[in-house]
Amino acid sequence: MTAVQEQQEQQQHTVTGPEEGPNEGRPLGYGRLKRKEDGRFIRGRGLFVDDLHLPGMLYGSVLRSPYAHARITWIDTSAAQAHPKVRAVITGADLETMGLAWMPTISNDTQAVLATDKVRFQGQEVAFVIAEDHYAARDAIELINVEYEPLTPVIDARTALHPDAPVIRTDKPGQDDNFVFEWEAGNKLATDAAFAKADVVVKQYMLYPRVHPAPLETCGCVADMEPGTQKLTMWTTTQAPHAHRTLYALVGGLPEHKIRVVAPDIGGGFGNKVGIYPGYVCAIVGSILTKRPVKWMEDRSENLMSTSFARDYHMVGEIAATKEGLIRAVRAEVLADHGAFNGTAQPSKYPAGFFHIFTGSYDMSAAYCHVTGVYTNKAPGGVAYSCSFRVTEAVYLIERLVDCLAHELGMDPAELRLMNLLRPEQFPYTSPTGWVYDSGNYPATLEVAMNIAGYEELRLEQIEKRSRGEAMGIGISFFTEVVGAGPREHMDIMGLGMADGCELRVHPTGKAVVRLSVETQGQGHETTFAQIVAEELGIPTEDIDVVHGDTDQTPFGLGTYGSRSTAVSGAACAVVSRKIRDKARLIAGAMLEVAPNDLEWEKGRWFVKGDPTQGRTISEIAFAAFGSLHLPDGVEGHLDAECVYNPPNLTFPYGAYICVVDVDTGTGVVKVRRFIAVDDCGTRINPMIIEGQVHGGLADGIGMALMEMIAFDDEGNCLGGSFMDYLIPTSVECPAWELGYTVTPSPHHPFGAKGIGESATVGSPPAVVNAVLDAIGVRHADMPLTPSRVWHAMNGGVEPPQ
Amino acid sequence: MTININGTDYCRNIEPRRLLVHFIRDDAGLTGTHWGCDTSNCGVCTVLMDGQAIKSCTTLAVMAEGHDVTTVEGLEVDGVLDPVQQGFTNEHGLQCGFCTPGMMLTARALLDDNPHPTEAEIREGISGNLCRCTGYLNVVKAIQWAAAHPFEIAGG
Numbered sequence: 029m030t031a032v033q034e035q036q037e038q039q040q041h042t043v044t045g046p047e048e049g050p051n052e053g054r055p056l057g058y059g060r061l062k063r064k065e066d067g068r069f070i071r072g073r074g075l076f077v078d079d080l081h082l083p084g085m086l087y088g089s090v091l092r093s094p095y096a097h098a099r100i101t102w103i104d105t106s107a108a109q110a111h112p113k114v115r116a117v118i119t120g121a122d123l124e125t126m127g128l129a130w131m132p133t134i135s136n137d138t139q140a141v142l143a144t145d146k147v148r149f150q151g152q153e154v155a156f157v158i159a160e161d162h163y164a165a166r167d168a169i170e171l172i173n174v175e176y177e178p179l180t181p182v183i184d185a186r187t188a189l190h191p192d193a194p195v196i197r198t199d200k201p202g203q204d205d206n207f208v209f210e211w212e213a214g215n216k217l218a219t220d221a222a223f224a225k226a227d228v229v230v231k232q233y234m235l236y237p238r239v240h241p242a243p244l245e246t247c248g249c250v251a252d253m254e255p256g257t258q259k260l261t262m263w264t265t266t267q268a269p270h271a272h273r274t275l276y277a278l279v280g281g282l283p284e285h286k287i288r289v290v291a292p293d294i295g296g297g298f299g300n301k302v303g304i305y306p307g308y309v310c311a312i313v314g315s316i317l318t319k320r321p322v323k324w325m326e327d328r329s330e331n332l333m334s335t336s337f338a339r340d341y342h343m344v345g346e347i348a349a350t351k352e353g354l355i356r357a358v359r360a361e362v363l364a365d366h367g368a369f370n371g372t373a374q375p376s377k378y379p380a381g382f383f384h385i386f387t388g389s390y391d392m393s394a395a396y397c398h399v400t401g402v403y404t405n406k407a408p409g410g411v412a413y414s415c416s417f418r419v420t421e422a423v424y425l426i427e428r429l430v431d432c433l434a435h436e437l438g439m440d441p442a443e444l445r446l447m448n449l450l451r452p453e454q455f456p457y458t459s460p461t462g463w464v465y466d467s468g469n470y471p472a473t474l475e476v477a478m479n480i481a482g483y484e485e486l487r488l489e490q491i492e493k494r495s496r497g498e499a500m501g502i503g504i505s506f507f508t509e510v511v512g513a514g515p516r517e518h519m520d521i522m523g524l525g526m527a528d529g530c531e532l533r534v535h536p537t538g539k540a541v542v543r544l545s546v547e548t549q550g551q552g553h554e555t556t557f558a559q560i561v562a563e564e565l566g567i568p569t570e571d572i573d574v575v576h577g578d579t580d581q582t583p584f585g586l587g588t589y590g591s592r593s594t595a596v597s598g599a600a601c602a603v604v605s606r607k608i609r610d611k612a613r614l615i616a617g618a619m620l621e622v623a624p625n626d627l628e629w630e631k632g633r634w635f636v637k638g639d640p641t642q643g644r645t646i647s648e649i650a651f652a653a654f655g656s657l658h659l660p661d662g663v664e665g666h667l668d669a670e671c672v673y674n675p676p677n678l679t680f681p682y683g684a685y686i687c688v689v690d691v692d693t694g695t696g697v698v699k700v701r702r703f704i705a706v707d708d709c710g711t712r713i714n715p716m717i718i719e720g721q722v723h724g725g726l727a728d729g730i731g732m733a734l735m736e737m738i739a740f741d742d743e744g745n746c747l748g749g750s751f752m753d754y755l756i757p758t759s760v761e762c763p764a765w766e767l768g769y770t771v772t773p774s775p776h777h778p779f780g781a782k783g784i785g786e787s788a789t790v791g792s793p794p795a796v797v798n799a800v801l802d803a804i805g806v807r808h809a810d811m812p813l814t815p816s817r818v819w820h821a822m823n824g825g826v827e828p829p830q
Numbered sequence: 831m832t833i834n835i836n837g838t839d840y841c842r843n844i845e846p847r848r849l850l851v852h853f854i855r856d857d858a859g860l861t862g863t864h865w866g867c868d869t870s871n872c873g874v875c876t877v878l879m880d881g882q883a884i885k886s887c888t889t890l891a892v893m894a895e896g897h898d899v900t901t902v903e904g905l906e907v908d909g910v911l912d913p914v915q916q917g918f919t920n921e922h923g924l925q926c927g928f929c930t931p932g933m934m935l936t937a938r939a940l941l942d943d944n945p946h947p948t949e950a951e952i953r954e955g956i957s958g959n960l961c962r963c964t965g966y967l968n969v970v971k972a973i974q975w976a977a978a979h980p981f982e983i984a985g986g
Contacts, residue, residue, distance in 0.1 A: 051920065051921070051922065062919055062920065062922070063919070063922070065927070066918070066919040066924060066927075067919070068927075069924055069927030069930050070902075070911070070915040070918050070919055070924070070930065070934065071862070071902065071903070071905075071906055071915070072860070072862015072863070072901065072902030072905075072931045073862065074862075074927045074928075075861075076861075076864070076928065078861075078864075078865065079855075079861035081856075081859075162852075163845070163847070163848075242962065243926075243928075243962055244864075244866045244872055244874055244926075244928045244929050244960060244961070244962050245864070245866070245926070245928045246866070293926070293927065294926065295864070295926050295927070295928030296925075296926045296928060296963055298962065328866065328867040328868055328869070328872075329868075549926055550925035550926025550927065550963045551925070716922050719922075719968075720922050720925055720963070720964060722965075723964055723965030723966075723967050723968065724925065724961075724962065724963045724964055724965045725965075726965050727962075727964075727966065728962075750867070750868070750869050750871075751867045751869055751872055751960070752869050752871060756960060758956075758957040758958075758959075758960060758966075759952075759953040759954075759956050759957050759959075759969070759970065760953050760954060760957045762965055762967070764949070764967055764970075765965060765967050
C-alpha cells in the first residue's frame with residue numbers, strides 16, 4: 029500500500045471515541061504522558077520574567093495618557109528627575125533624537141513608542157521613568173507634569189469614516205481620514221447571482237466585541253545592554269523570540285548577532301505576547317542610557333488597556349438557501365476596528381487574517397466577503413486571544429447565520445447542519461474563497477457529539493421544561509479551523525517567512541537534545557516534542573532535552589501562535605528525527621556488516637530483515653557514530669540533523685460542540701449546564717495535553733459569550749481596565765467539560781497532526797450564544813450575554829454593546 | 831520587621847506601604863508566589879497566613895509580622911510532595927504554571943478545612959483563583975485526587 033493509499037484508508041476509517049483512560053506512566057512515543065515541565069512549576073521553581081533579578085538592575089515604569097485623544101502641549105519631567113532614586117526619565121522628545129519615537133508594527137504600520145505630538149488612546153505611553161526600585165519608579169511617574177489639549181475622540185468604529193470624523197493619524201503623510209485597509213475574498217458576482225436565485229435569504233448584523241487575552245502573567249521584559257560587549261540580552265514575555273530579535277535589529281539598528289532574546293517560562297500568551305510593545309523599546313533604551321539592566325513589567329490595568337486586544341468586528345452576514353434548507357451562498361460586509369495603530373499580527377498578505385474561511389464547514393457554491401479596517405481612539409492590536417488569525421470571527425459569523433437560517437425555516441439546527449456539512453468524499457475540498465481543506469469526516473464528528481450529548485433526549489427535555497415555563501437551550505457549533513501557517517511563499521510577517529527550523533543531536537550515550545524555534549506558554553512543548561522524537565526514534569522521553577525560547581540556543585522560526593507549533597515545528601521535529609533514523613541505518617549497516625537496505629526498523633533499533641536478533645539500538649548506533657567504527661563514505665561521525673520545515677499547505681482541524689444552558693427568565697442569568705466538545709485534530713500526540721488545551725479554550729468561549737468585553741464610554745475611557753471590570757470565567761461558571769474525539773489525519777503533514785491550541789476558543793462562543801438564544805427564543809443578541817443583556821433581549825431587544 | 835515564611839524568619843527594614851507579595855518575592859527571594867492583578871481578583875499571589883489562604887497583593891507586609899506564612903516553596907517537606915502537588919501533576923491540573931502556586935495553596939487550605947469536599951465545594955473554594963489555561967476541570971480533579979490520597983504521599 030502506498031503512503032497516499034494508506035492516508036486515504038485512514039481517512040475512510042475515521043477513528044472516534046469518548047475520552048478515556050488514566051494518564052499513563054511513560055509511553056515510548058505518543059500517549060498520555062505526564063508533563064516533563066510540571067516538576068518545577070508545582071514546586072514554585074518556574075522562572076518567569078518577573079522572577080529575574082540581575083545585579084544592579086533598575087526598574088522602569090510607564091506614564092500613560094488619561095485621554096483617548098489629545099494634543100500634548102507641554103511635558104515637565106524636572107520633579108521626577110530630581111527624585112533621589114530616579115536614574116533616567118525618557119520622553120518622546122528624547123526618543124526622537126535617537127530616531128526611536130516611532131516603531132513599525134507587525135502590520136507594516138507605525139506606532140508611537142512614546143507620544144510626541146498627540147495621544148491617540150487612553151493608556152498610551154507618554155514617558156518612561158527608570159529608578160532604583162519599582163515603588164520609586166511608580167512614585168516618580170506621578171511627578172511628571174503633562175499638559176493636554178483634549179480632542180474629540182473616535183470611539184464607535186461605525187462613525188470612523190464619516191466625512192467629519194476627526195483624523196486620528198495626523199502623523200501619517202497623506203492620511204486625511206481613518207481608513208486603514210480594504211480587502212475582499214471570494215466571487216462577488218457569483219455570490220450575488222446565487223442570492224438572487226435563493227428561496228430564502230437571512231441577513232443579520234452582529235458584533236464580535238473587543239475582548240482581551242489577559243494572560244495571568246502580564247507582559248514585560250528585562251533589557252540588559254552589556255556595556256563591555258555591546259550585546260543586548262532581552263529576557264521577555266514573547267511567543268516569538270526569533271521574530272522579535274530580527275525586528276529589534278531592523279527597528280533599532282542593532283546588529284542581529286549582538287541581540288539575544290530569551291523567553292523563559294511564559295505565564296500564558298493567547299496571542300497577547302506576539303507583538304513588540306513600547307515598554308520593551310523603552311527598557312532597551314533605558315539600559316543603554318544607564319548601562320544597567322532595566323526591568324519593566326506591566327500592571328494589570330496597563331495590560332488590559334494598552335496591549336493587543338482581539339476581535340472588534342462589526343459584521344453584516346447574509347446566508348442564501350433553498351426552502352428545504354440547502355445552503356447556496358454566504359456573504360459578509362465587515363467593519364474592523366483596529367484601534368489607533370494597526371498592530372495586528374497576521375501574515376502580511378491577509379489584512380483581515382484568515383477571516384475568509386467564513387464559509388465554514390458547509391458545501392456551497394459561492395461566497396464573498398469585504399472587510400474595511402478603520403482607526404479609532406482605542407488601544408492598538410487586533411489579532412490575539414487564540415483566534416487563529418480571525419478564524420473565530422469567521423466561525424462565529426457562519427455558525428450564527430446557520431442558526432438564524434434554522435430559526436427562519438423552523439428547522440432543527442442539527443438537522444440543518446447535517447444536511448449541509450461537507451461530505452468525506454469531497455476532500456481535499458477547495459472552498460469558494462480558495463482554501464484547500466486537507467481532510468475531514470464532518471458528519472461522523474457531529475454524530476459523536478450528538479451521541480455524547482443525548483441530543484434527542486435533550487430536545488424532549490427542553491419541550492417538557494418549556495411547558496413549565498423554564499428556559500433551557502441547546503446550542504450547536506460546527507467549526508473548521510485553519511492553522512499551521514505557512515507555507516512561507518504565502519505567509520510572512522514583515523517579510524519573514526513562516527517556516528520553522530529544528531535541530532536534533534543524539535549524544536554518544538543515546539541521550540538527545542532537540543532545539544525548537546517555537547516557545548511554549550503552557551502548551552507543554554517540552555513533553556510533546558520529546559514524544560515526537562520518541563515516537564520516531566524510540567529514545568525514551570526522559571532522555572530527550574527540549575530546548576526552546578533562546579535565540580542563542582535554537583534555530584530560526586516564526587514562533588508559537590495561530591496553533592502552528594505542532595503543525596509546523598512538530599513536523600520539523602519529525603523530519604529531523606527521520607533524517608537521523610536514515611543516517612542510523614547506514615551506521616547500523618556498517619556495524620552489522622550488511623547492506624542498509626537489508627535492515628528493517630522497529631521503534632528504537634535497526635535489525636536484519638528476517639533475523640530480529642541481529643540488530644543495533646539507536647543508543648548503540650549513537651556510540652558507534654562517535655566511536656572508532658569505520659564509517660561508510662560520506663557519513664560524518666555524529667548523529668545530528670537539522671531542517672527547516674516549510675508546510676505545503678495549512679492544516680484544517682475541526683470539531684462539533686454542543687452547549688446546554690438554563691436561563692433564569694426572571695434575572696437573565698445563564699447557567700452553562702453541559703458542554704460537549706468533539707475535536708478532530710488529526711493524529712493525537714498526547715491526549716491528556718490535547719484535552720487540557722480544549723478545556724482552556726472552552727472556558728475562553730464561555731467568557732467571551734457571557735462576560736468578557738473591553739468596553740469604552742463616549743470619551744474613550746476604557747471600562748474594562750481591571751479584573752473587577754473585565755470579567756473572566758471562574759471555576760463556578762465552567763461546567764465539567766465532556767469531551768470526545770475523532771481522528772482524521774492530515775494527508776500532507778509528516779505524521780498527520782493538525783494542531784489543537786485554539787480550536788476550542790474558535791468553536792465554543794457560537795455554541796454558547798446559540799444555546800442562550802435557543803433558550804429565550806430570540807434570533808440574535810450580541811455578546812457578551814450578561815444577565816442584563818439577556819433580560820433586555822427577552823424583553824423587547826438589546827442594542828449591540830460598545 | 832520579621833516575617834516567618836516556611837519556618838524561616840526573614841528580618842528586613844521595609845517601608846510601611848510594602849505589600850506582602852513584594853516582601854515574599856523581592857525581600858525573601860521566594861519567587862514561586864506570583865503577582866497578577868493588584869485587586870485580589872486573580873489569586874496568583876495566594877499564600878497561607880496561619881493556615882488561612884490570603885491574597886498577598888492586598889496585604890501589607892507589616893500585617894504579616896508575627897504570623898506564619900506558607901508559600902508554594904513550603905509545600906514540599908523533606909523531599910516529599912504535598913498530595914496537592916502530586917494531584918496537580920497526575921491530573922494535568924496546570925499548563926503555564928503561573929496560577930498554580932496560588933491555586934495549590936488555596937486547595938491546601940480548602941482540604942485542611944474540609945478533607946472530603948464535594949465537586950461543588952471545590953469549585954466554590956477555588957473561585958477566587960483565576961486560571962486562563964485549564965478551564966478548571968483538571969484542577970478540580972487534582973484536588974479530588976489529593977483528597978482521595980491524603981496518606982499516599984509520593985516522593986516524586
